[in-house]
Each structure stands twice: as C-alpha cells, then as structure tokens.
Amino acid sequence: MPGPQPRPNVAQIPTYVAGRPPTVRPGMTSYKLSSNENPYPPLPGVVEAAHRAVETMNRYPDMRNAALYEALAARLGVPAGHLAAGTGSVALIYQLLSAFCEPGDEVVYAWRSFEAYPIAVAAAAARSVQVPVTADGRHDLDAMLAAITPRTRCVMVCTPNNPTGPAVSQRDLDAFLDAVPEHVLAVVDEAYLEFVRMDDAVDGLATYRDRANVVLFRTFSKAYGLAGFRVGYAVAQEPVAAALRAVSLPFGVSTPAQAAAVASLEAEAALLERVDALVAERDRVGSGLRELGWDVPDAQGNFVWFGLGERTAAFASAADGLGIVVRPFAGEGARVSIGEVEANDRLLELARTFPR
Numbered sequence: 001m002p003g004p005q006p007r008p009n010v011a012q013i014p015t016y017v018a019g020r021p022p023t024v025r026p027g028m029t030s031y032k033l034s035s036n037e038n039p040y041p042p043l044p045g046v047v048e049a050a051h052r053a054v055e056t057m058n059r060y061p062d063m064r065n066a067a068l069y070e071a072l073a074a075r076l077g078v079p080a081g082h083l084a085a086g087t088g089s090v091a092l093i094y095q096l097l098s099a100f101c102e103p104g105d106e107v108v109y110a111w112r113s114f115e116a117y118p119i120a121v122a123a124a125a126a127r128s129v130q131v132p133v134t135a136d137g138r139h140d141l142d143a144m145l146a147a148i149t150p151r152t153r154c155v156m157v158c159t160p161n162n163p164t165g166p167a168v169s170q171r172d173l174d175a176f177l178d179a180v181p182e183h184v185l186a187v188v189d190e191a192y193l194e195f196v197r198m199d200d201a202v203d204g205l206a207t208y209r210d211r212a213n214v215v216l217f218r219t220f221s222k223a224y225g226l227a228g229f230r231v232g233y234a235v236a237q238e239p240v241a242a243a244l245r246a247v248s249l250p251f252g253v254s255t256p257a258q259a260a261a262v263a264s265l266e267a268e269a270a271l272l273e274r275v276d277a278l279v280a281e282r283d284r285v286g287s288g289l290r291e292l293g294w295d296v297p298d299a300q301g302n303f304v305w306f307g308l309g310e311r312t313a314a315f316a317s318a319a320d321g322l323g324i325v326v327r328p329f330a331g332e333g334a335r336v337s338i339g340e341v342e343a344n345d346r347l348l349e350l351a352r353t354f355p356r
C-alpha cells in the first residue's frame with residue numbers, strides 16, 4: 001500500500017545548493033567566498049546583546065517582535081504596522097507566496113537570480129515564470145512586463161541581482177511599477193541595498209510609500225553580518241504587511257536574533273564603515289579584473305559574477321587550488337563574494353592565471 005503522498009508540487013522543489021565551506025589545506029588559510037557572507041565578525045555590542053538574550057532561552061521569544069519593530073520603525077521612519085519580520089528574508093518570500101498565491105498562480109522573476117525563488121514558488125504550488133537577464137546581467141524589465149498574464153500574482157525584482165551584480169535604477173523601477181497591474185504584488189528584494197553606489201539608486205522606502213502593491217525585502221544577513229541568526233524583514237503597506245505577519249511561523253525569530261538585530265541597528269555607524277571597506281574592496285577587485293581584461297557585469301552587491309559558461313567548473317577548481325571557495329552555477333558562471341583583503345588578492349591572482 002502506498003504511504004502518505006505529498007502534494008505533487010513537492011517533488012518539483014529544486015534543491016538549494018549552499019555555498020561550500022573552504023577546503024582545509026595544511027599550511028594554507030582557505031577562504032569561503034561562496035555565500036555572500038560578511039567576512040567581519042559582529043560588533044562587540046552585538047555579541048553581548050545576544051549573550052544576554054541567550055540567558056533567557058528557557059522562555060519563548062517575543063512573538064510580536066516589539067523591540068525590533070520599534071527600532072526599525074524609528075530607523076526607517078515607517079509605522080510599525082508596515083513591518084513584518086521573519087527568519088531571514090527567505091522566510092518572508094515563503095510567507096508572501098503562501099499568503100497570496102493559489103496553486104498554479106504565476107510568479108515572474110528574472111533568471112538567473114536568487115536561488116531561493118524557484119524553491120519558494122514550487123513550495124507554494126505556484127508557477128515560476130523566469131525571464132532571462134540581459135547579457136550584462138541586468139533585469140529585462142520590459143520582458144518581465146510582457147510576461148505578466150491574468151494568472152500573475154507576483155513579480156520580483158532582485159536589486160542588486162544575486163548572482164549577476166547589477167542594480168536597477170529608480171527611473172527604470174518607477175517605469176516598471178507604473179506598468180505592473182495594481183493587484184499584482186511587486187517585490188523589491190533589497191538584500192544588498194547597503195552596498196549600492198550608483199547614480200539614481202533605488203530608494204525603496206520612497207517607492208513603497210505611495211504604492212499599495214510594493215513589498216520591500218531586507219535582511220540582516222549580508223551588510224549587518226548576522227547570516228547565522230536568521231533575521232529579515234519586509235516593508236509594505238498595512239494590508240500586505242499584516243498578511244505576512246498572519247502567516248508567519250509563531251515565535252520564529254529567536255530572542256538572541258531579535259536582540260542582535262536591535263543592537264546592530266544601534267551600532268549602525270560602525271557597521272556601515274565596514275560596508276564602506278567592503279565596497280572599496282569590491283571596486284578594487286572590479287577595476288583589477290577589468291585591467292586584466294575580464295568583462296564582468298557592474299557589481300553593486302558584495303560579490304562579482306564571472307559568466308564563464310562551460311568553463312565554470314574549471315574556474316571553481318582553480319579557485320580551490322588557490323584556497324578560495326567560489327559558488328559555481330554549472331554551465332553558467334561563478335559568483336565570488338568579496339571577503340578578506342587576502343582572499344580578494346587571491347581572486348585577482350586567479351583572474352591573472354586562469355585563461356580568459
């Protein structure tokens with residue numbers, strides 16, 4: 001007799017390929033540049049706040065995330081009711097799709113983009129409509145608009161785009177949002193927001209304020225360096241934010257995670273200094289690569305993209321030999337996070353020695 005059967009969409013959920021940890025080699029420090037993590041440890045105040053919170057681990061966390069919402073509302077200048085926290089912004093993608101999608105509804109997003117999108121879409125029994133990015137790794141916003149049908153429930157804009165790097169401009173985003181039907185959710189995934197340094201950069205908060213269908217996704221995992229603690233949040237008008245909160249896992253964000261996020265917001269000046277240092281490294285790597293003749297897309301996050309096609313695996317294994325672990329996407333390219341100065345130097349060394 002057959003056992004219990006999951007819904008048919010479950011068999012279609014792609015497996016998340018996590019960035020590999022570095023290979024341990026005697027006499028050589030190895031660096032993990034495969035998950036877009038922040039190479040800096042959390043600031044001392046953050047560790048202490050988390051330690052204090054750990055002492056109450058016999059108690060459930062504050063389910064209402066009150067201190068975190070209060071700190072975010074003050075920092076961003078938005079009502080607390082416009083916020084929804086989750087266990088990383090990946091969880092918020094699941095929450096959004098489970099709150100808004102019926103089975104078979106369509107979700108339009110660029111591809112290649114964030115690996116969690118097709119997983120979350122399949123888990124919600126919705127349908128992915130993937131619109132190829134341009135040759136220089138940008139969203140093709142016109143093609144994304146053209147892909148919207150009566151079944152479309154959600155469009156997602158990942159800016160800067162993971163893994164290719166470029167960000168959309170405010171002007172292009174506005175023109176896009178003006179054309180998205182009002183009943184279609186428009187996600188702006190701003191996971192790498194703090195690293196953006198470009199003219200006409202997106203101002204997410206100004207963008208969501210007068211649009212009922214816009215949802216911003218943000219995270220403490222990247223610039224804030226709290227990837228291991230799992231805290232992200234969404235900003236949207238009250239009805240959408242309330243729906244996200246309604247379907248959230250009760251007690252999802254742990255007390256240490258909430259405390260660390262609040263302390264990180266308090267230490268923001270110091271954190272943003274570290275972000276500036278990473279941006280300087282990113283730009284050093286970017287110009288180094290271009291001097292070596294590599295044509296890499298504009299990098300607005302904390303990573304660079306090598307569109308290597310069939311040579312991706314060879315590049316990843318050459319990187320391994322130099323003690324850096326990159327994130328290969330078989331047959332497409334490799335994403336390399338900006339890390340410690342020494343790690344970035346090794347990437348430049350790899351770019352010098354690997355045939356272009």
Ligand SMILES: *Cc1c(COP(=O)(O)O)cnc(C)c1O
Pocket residue numbers: 036087088089090091114158162189191218219220221222227230231232
């Ligand atoms: C890393 C990342 C996230 C955030 O993930 P968390 O679940 O918050 O750790 C969201 N979107 C994109 C595009 C990312 O690269």
